[in-house]
Amino acid sequence: MRVATVLSPREWESNLVAHAQATGAIALTQRIYLPEELDPEIVDVVVAGAETAWVTAAQVAAWKQAGLSVVGVFPRADRPAARLLEVGGADEILDDSTQPEDIVQAIRFLGPNVRVDGDGLGEVVAVTGPRGAPGRTEVAVALAWEWRSNRRVLLIDCDTSAPSLAIRLGVAPRPDLTDAADEVRELGLITDESIHHWRGLDVVVGSHRPTDQALRTELIEDVIEAARQRFEVVVLDCAPTRDDRLVKRADHAVLVTEASARGLVRAADLVEHWGGPLPALVINHVDTESTADVARTARRWTGLEPAVFVTYHHDIRRRSRAGEPPSRRIRRPLSALAVPG
Structure with missing residues (x-):
């Protein structure tokens, strides 16, 4: 799985990157600051935190429709943020206290990415x-x-x-x-x-x-x-x-x-x-x-x-x-x- 993370000031993202670089457990191909920086040709999974203002339900849905898998991370006490990731269709939703190795395991359990055709959505x-x-x-x-x-x-x-x-x-x-x-x-x-x-x-x-x-x-x-x-x-x-x-x-x-x-x-x-x-x-x-x-x-x-x-x-x-x-x-x-x- 080729993985991109959305840069975040919270520790979960830097810890995940350090773990990936130290162990080679996942292929980290991008760290993005803005949505337009993502290159879907070299990414299978996006790991994004709901604390980032532009990581919205609409953005998660857009990634899914483009055929990408999404792991959403939310601040532990912020249930509305978790709900937004769910509405957007994130494949896995984890709180930001989740250890890097557990995030990696969640990524590995994801199935192959398939472009979403929008069935069931207005x-x-x-x-x-x-x-x-x-x-x-x-x-x-x-x-x-x-x-x-x-x-x-x-x-x-x-x-x-x-x-x-x-x-x-x-x-x-x-x-x-x-x-x-x-x-x-x-x-x-x-x-x-x-x-x-x-x-x-x-x-x-x-x-x-x-x-x-x-x-x-x-x-x-x-x-x-x-x-x-x-x-x-x-x-x-x-x-x-x-x-x-x-x-x-x-x-x-x-x-x-x-x-x-x-x-x-x-x-x-x-x-x-x-x-x-x-x-x-x-x-x-x-x-x-x-x-x-x-x-x-x-x-x-x-x-x-x-x-x-x-x-x-x-x-x-x-x-x-x-x-x-x-x-x-x-x-x-x-x-x-x-x-x-």
Whole structure:
């Protein structure tokens, strides 16, 4: 077994490294400081401590999906940290008082690494779009509303700068995404205590707390990973960000833009730096008489074939402003997008 450890200030990691070097009991191929430093071509097993901020349930799950085995180590008194390793799917979970030789034995007992295909976990659909109100949130609501009839669906507002889902649905601002993150950190799962039940749709609204710092991306990732354990489809309402980590890790992506020159130029800029799954392009506010011209322009500027055209209709805006279910004028064209899973 070729092993990588995540560097840690706690003694378990340095003791394990010293033991491996002195005895040759395992092939220690890497010690990493950041997740992107890991080379899966030379590693079979990752040994990581939950005391490291970026060693989250989402990160453990990502390693597993890449075909790596994971041994998670947690501070002895920190049961929530142990629960997060369990939610992420760590193969072995040990407290940090475990002796190096016992960690080595746990590594040796691991079976061969097999890439995880995601069966049993919900699929994540990231709905994003350029700044400038292209109707991203309304599209996310409409998709979740359509899919809820034959899937267990959770809609999450991941916009940390200008969350709007609570206003759109007319629900209370709490519980919110921060409450969900706190719950996942404490319990390792997401419960109804953090979820709004709006007309048959389950929703986690965005967090808008002016006195608090914006929620860190890795904490949002943990909420998403916990949601995948419970729901078949997790729809994310995502604002564009500098690194777009949530979009990059999604199973599917929907890119929403408006049918204007400015909207299409902004969409083209997003596509130029795109790092996620190939997006389905949804063009909003289309004039029926100009659909063909808009389609040609979108193809030329974005390189994408438009998947859905949503024509402008006053009923879409009226229902949105009134906190009502999305209009069939937007649901009908969006039904062309396949239900995930």
